[in-house]
Amino acid sequence: MRVTSKGQVTIPSSVRQRMGIFPHSEVEFVVVGNTVVLRTVEGEKSRGKKLVETLRGRATVRMTTDEIMAFTRGEG
DSSP states (O other), rough: OOOOOTTTTOHHHHHHHHHHHOTTTOOOEEEEEEEEEEEEEEEEHHHHHHHHHHHTTOOOOOOOHHHHHHHTTTTT
């Protein structure tokens, strides 16, 4: 297995299935001596979930979904 120029590797599907690693799963690397251990992170909130919690309730303008879509498309 090769490491890309960006430091990426592909986790084989058999390993992902066995370890329960799915798209958007949180994992961490732990160095133990000369060995690197990849493990799933459970119980911690992902960066995205933390961001959503931080921003929830801070909006000052109420818009419907249709109004938001029109706004993002530049229709109004």
